[in-house]
Amino acid sequence: xxxxxxxxxxxxxxPQYITFCVIMCVLLAISFIMATRLGSVDxxxxxxxxxxxxxxxxxxxxxxxxxESTETIIWNMRVPRILTAFIVxxxxxxxxxxxxxxxxxxxxxxxxxxxxxxxSAGAVSVIMYGYLWFLGGYGTMVGAFVGAxxxxxxxxxxxxxxxxxxxxxLVLAGIAxxxxxxxxxxxxxxxxxxxxDKVKTASYWLMGSLSGASWETLKxxxxxxxxxxxxxxxxxxxxxxxLLGDDVAVTxxxxxxxxxxxxxxxxxLLTGIIVSISGTIGFVGLTIxxxxxxxxxxxxxRLIPASxxxxxxxxxxxxxxxxxxxxxxxLPIGVVSAFFGAPFFLYLIRKxxxxxxx
Amino acid sequence: xxxxxxxxxYSIDSKLIVDGVSLEVEKGEFxxxxxxxxxxxxxxxxxxxxxxxxxxxxAYIDGRxxxxxxxxxxxxxxxxxxxENNVEFDMMVxxxxxxxxxxxxxxxxxxxxxxxRQIVLDAINEVGLKGYEERSFLSLSGGEKQRTLVAxxxxxxxxxxxxxxxxxxLDIGYQYQxxxxxxxxxxxxxxxxxxxxxxxxxxDRIILLKKGxxxxxxxxxxxxxxxxxxxxxxxxxxITVNEATGKPNIVFIPDLET
Numbered sequence: 001x002x003x004x005x006x007x008x009x010x011x012x013x014x015p016q017y018i019t020f021c022v023i024m025c026v027l028l029a030i031s032f033i034m035a036t037r038l039g040s041v042d043x044x045x046x047x048x049x050x051x052x053x054x055x056x057x058x059x060x061x062x063x064x065x066x067x068e069s070t071e072t073i074i075w076n077m078r079v080p081r082i083l084t085a086f087i088v089x090x091x092x093x094x095x096x097x098x099x100x101x102x103x104x105x106x107x108x109x110x111x112x113x114x115x116x117x118x119x120s121a122g123a124v125s126v127i128m129y130g131y132l133w134f135l136g137g138y139g140t141m142v143g144a145f146v147g148a149x150x151x152x153x154x155x156x157x158x159x160x161x162x163x164x165x166x167x168x169x170l171v172l173a174g175i176a177x178x179x180x181x182x183x184x185x186x187x188x189x190x191x192x193x194x195x196x197d198k199v200k201t202a203s204y205w206l207m208g209s210l211s212g213a214s215w216e217t218l219k220x221x222x223x224x225x226x227x228x229x230x231x232x233x234x235x236x237x238x239x240x241x242x243l244l245g246d247d248v249a250v251t252x253x254x255x256x257x258x259x260x261x262x263x264x265x266x267x268x269l270l271t272g273i274i275v276s277i278s279g280t281i282g283f284v285g286l287t288i289x290x291x292x293x294x295x296x297x298x299x300x301x302r303l304i305p306a307s308x309x310x311x312x313x314x315x316x317x318x319x320x321x322x323x324x325x326x327x328x329x330x331l332p333i334g335v336v337s338a339f340f341g342a343p344f345f346l347y348l349i350r351k352x353x354x355x356x357x358x
Numbered sequence: 359x360x361x362x363x364x365x366x367x368y369s370i371d372s373k374l375i376v377d378g379v380s381l382e383v384e385k386g387e388f389x390x391x392x393x394x395x396x397x398x399x400x401x402x403x404x405x406x407x408x409x410x411x412x413x414x415x416x417a418y419i420d421g422r423x424x425x426x427x428x429x430x431x432x433x434x435x436x437x438x439x440x441x442e443n444n445v446e447f448d449m450m451v452x453x454x455x456x457x458x459x460x461x462x463x464x465x466x467x468x469x470x471x472x473x474x475r476q477i478v479l480d481a482i483n484e485v486g487l488k489g490y491e492e493r494s495f496l497s498l499s500g501g502e503k504q505r506t507l508v509a510x511x512x513x514x515x516x517x518x519x520x521x522x523x524x525x526x527x528l529d530i531g532y533q534y535q536x537x538x539x540x541x542x543x544x545x546x547x548x549x550x551x552x553x554x555x556x557x558x559x560x561x562d563r564i565i566l567l568k569k570g571x572x573x574x575x576x577x578x579x580x581x582x583x584x585x586x587x588x589x590x591x592x593x594x595x596x597i598t599v600n601e602a603t604g605k606p607n608i609v610f611i612p613d614l615e616t
Contacts, residue, residue, distance in 0.1 A: 104446055234465065241460050243447050247409045248440060252514070253433025253461030298449045 017296055017306070024309040028086075031316045035082045038320055040328040041073060048074055076215070082316055084213035085333075087221045088278045089288075089315025090308040091270050094228060096285025097304060098267040101239045102260060103156075103165040106293075107348060109285035110271045113155040113170070114177025115148050116282065119275035120205045121181040121188075122147020127201050128188050141220065145272030151177050152268050171349070182206075208281035208334025210319055217277045224273045228266050229308065235259065236300035243298065281334045283341020284311055290348065359385045359420060359435070359517035359546050361406075366415035368398075368405050375401045377570035378415070383548045385517075388541065390557040391550040392581075393567035394591055399550040402567070403522045406548075407438045419518065433461035437514035439507050440522045445496070451506050452491040455482055458510035481509040485539055501532035508539055521549035525556070534559075554608045558582055559600070566590060582606045 036048045050062035051074045064071075092110065099108040099115075110116045126132050126143030135142055159165045159173035189202050204212065232239070241254045249256050292307035315337070322331040361383040368376040376398045383389045391399050404410045406417040408424060417424045419435045427435070437458070456478050463469050482491060485505040490498075495506060504524065511519055519540070525533040533553060537560045540547055551557040557564055558578040566574040566581055568590055574581050587595045593610055600607035 100447075106446055237460065237463070237465065240453075241457055243449075244445060244457060247404075248438075250409065250429050251407055251433060251436075251438035251440075252457060252510075253430040255429045293447070297453075298447045299453060 017302060020296065021306055021309060024306070024313060028309060028313045028316065031313055031320065032082055035085075035316055035320050036074060036078050039073075039078065039323045040330070043070065043074065051075060052079065077213075080215045080218045081210050081213040082319065084218050084221065084277060085210055085315045085319040086312035087218065087225050088210070088274050088281065089284055089318075090312035091221070091225045091228075091274045092281065092284040092315075093288045093307050093311030094225075094232060094285075094304070095267050095271050095274070097239075097289045097300070097307065098232065098263050098270075099285065100289060101242050101300070102263045102267070103159070103170060104243060104245060105165050105167055105170055106290055107167050107170055107286065107345075108165075109283070110148075110267070111280065111282035111284075112174045112286055112345070113152065113159075114174045114179075114181060115151045115155065115268070115271050116275055116280040117178045117181035117185070118151020118154075119144040119148040119272050120280050121184045122150075122272070123276050124185050124188055124202045124205055128192055128198055138220075141273055141276040144276040145269060147181070148268040148272040148275070151181055152264060154180075156264075167349075204332075205275070205279040207332035208279040208337070209330075209332045210278055210322075211330060213277065221273055221277050224270060228270050229304070231262075231266060233301070233304055235262065236304060239263075239300040240298070279332075279334060281315070282338050283345060284315060284337055286348070287341050287344045288314060290344075361436075361518055361546065361548060362418040362421075363402075363406060364415050364418070366402065366405050366412045366417065368401055368410055368412045375570055376405060376412070379567070379570070379572055380415075381565055381572060381575070383518075383546060385546055386544065387562045388547045388560055389549070390561035390564045391548070391567060392554065392557050392564055392590075397567045398570040399567055400522055402570075403520055403548075403550060407436065407520050407522075408432065430461045433514060433516070435516050436518040436520060437511040437516040438520045438522065439511040439524050441524075441526050448494050448496045450491065451482065451487060451493050451495055451498070452478060454495045454506055455509045455513055458513040461514065477513050477515075478509075481512040482506075484512060485509045486535075501528055501535070504528060504532065504536060505539070508536060512543065516545075518546045518548070519543075521547065523550055523552070526552065554582065554587070555600075558605045558608065559603050578606050582608055 033045065033048075036052070037043050037045055047066050047070060051066065051071050053061050054064070055075050096109040099110060099113060100106055102108070122143040122145070123140045125147075126139045130139075132139035132142055155173045155177045156165075158176060159169045161169060185202070185206065189199055192198055238254055238259050241249045241252055242256065242259060244252065246256045288311040289303065289307050292310050293303055296302045296306045315333070318333055318336045318340070322333045322336045325331055325336075363379060363381045366376055366379045367374070379402055391403070393399050401410065405412040406424065411425070419432075424432050424436070456474075458481075459474060459477065463474065479491070482488060485508050487502065487505055487509065490502070495503065498506065508524075521540070525536055528536070530553075533556050537556055540549075541560055551561070561578060563575060564578055564581045565572055566586065573590070574586060582597060584595045584597060587593065587608065593612065596609045596611055598607045598609060599605070
């Protein structure tokens with residue numbers, strides 16, 4: 001019998017990999033353009049183009065022959081929202097990759113582990129009780145970050161048995177932590193008078209939505225995302241080694257304790273900030289790295305740029321769907337991503353049967 | 359390169375697993391660690407290669423305590439081959455072996471890529487896996503996986519190599535094959551070994567371990583005598599000489615009358 005000579009990952013070779021990234025960029029650009037046009041108000045592409053050109057160049061290149069409301073919709077609502085969708089998608093993907101390297105388990109992601117719920121609870125508590133008022137707009141982010149830290153510590157404590165994280169343990173820990181922080185959030189909401197603005201804002205965290213996106217929040221999120229991305233790319237070789245397991249990684253020369261601490265800090269920081277601007281959007285960090293990995297391979301120096309592109313594009317498209325499907329109403333984007341992500345999660349659980357039961 | 363272990367004690371839940379073990383492995387020696395299941399072989403080795411932190415005692419390489427080195431420093435002095443552990447993420451054989459170069463490669467470029475590549479390819483060649491570079495690691499057979507891990511340990515280019523059950527679960531052909539590969543590297547080797555005839559064939563010296571204690575140290579001829587094997591494993595043996603290797607050949611005499 002002839003030996004199979006096929007490479008395991010279809011696009012691991014450099015030229016194919018670059019082609020893949022270029023195609024993703026094109027797809028991203030197309031979805032960007034579509035996203036500025038589509039929505040409760042459909043706009044002509046030509047108008048969109050002229051408004052954006054004027055705004056970016058900061059002067060009147062094209063004569064203004066459109067209404068002020070059109071300009072507001074495009075520049076103050078849609079553009080920041082689309083960019084936020086990209087950052088959120090890319091950021092959640094990055095968090096997923098970090099959690100998977102940390103636990104050496106492909107099922108790990110901030111949502112599955114309950115960290116998103118922890119961050120939500122933190123953010124909601126800040127909104128409801130306003131105790132971080134002195135931080136102004138940063139209050140929710142700090143609250144979300146603190147919630148993320150508490151929940152990740154809890155989730156990892158429960159999921160780790162003798163230094164190993166099994167799939168079963170991981171999923172169970174995630175259920176428990178999500179339930180706990182979900183209860184905390186619900187308690188805060190019901191304890192406050194229903195119908196108040198605070199409750200409305202809080203419900204938004206539970207479903208995940210990008211409708212609150214603004215240039216202001218986008219700015220923080222972008223800074224945090226770029227900072228984490230650069231750091232993680234520098235550490236990409238170490239993440240490869242960590243996948244071998246802690247025992248092996250140490251003998252190959254990796255300081256695992258230090259790296260794991262850095263990963264936890266970066267992942268919680270990123271999750272906290274993303275949740276504070278978009279609420280809990282599930283399954284992106286789980287599905288996107290998994291799919292991308294099967295295409296470009298496990299190596300993080302390849303996986304990270306590619307999956308960041310895929311994740312960002314995915315959420316831009318999901319956002320379009322959330323605005324278009326029930327137009328003029330709007331679906332929470334968390335609902336859209338769950339419709340794609342949850343079945344995939346089921347498939348992954350099924351596939352890892354080796355670890356379940358028995 | 360000399361490995362020294364001084365008085366290592368390790369316990370789990372106040373149960374002593376390794377009970378004050380001291381030993382030495384000289385430069386260039388091939389030393390085997392032999393003992394029944396649960397005698398603390400693996401725990402002892404893990405305390406040496408810093409997965410476990412011993413309660414007391416320490417291991418030294420050329421007089422330097424391994425625990426005081428950074429992971430990178432110790433990786434340059436000592437490579438470790440463990441039993442194949444379950445990796446969840448698949449990768450190509452080439453990439454798997456290349457990870458063994460981690461301690462040598464700088465974080466920000468400045469690596470001689472051609473040389474690095476050659477080192478990895480040479481090691482893959484050495485373990486007889488030429489042509490497997492782009493194969494999926496998880497799709498390999500047990501023996502092929504183990505040989506990949508040997509290659510990963512080899513590219514670390516450390517003078518001392520520690521093997522923790524290197525041939526467990528492998529059929530006898532692979533056991534000899536892997537030992538052959540290791541023997542011809544001319545490295546200092548410290549390995550736990552299950553099969554007594556394999557140990558007899560390859561080891562310069564053998565350390566016998568029972569209940570966390572060293573019970574004897576010596577050449578295969580010195581330690582593989584019926585009463586010592588009986589004491590260790592509870593089975594009778596007849597020792598002959600293997601005509602091909604000139605080493606003791608252990609023939610087991612099971613007690614069939616029950």
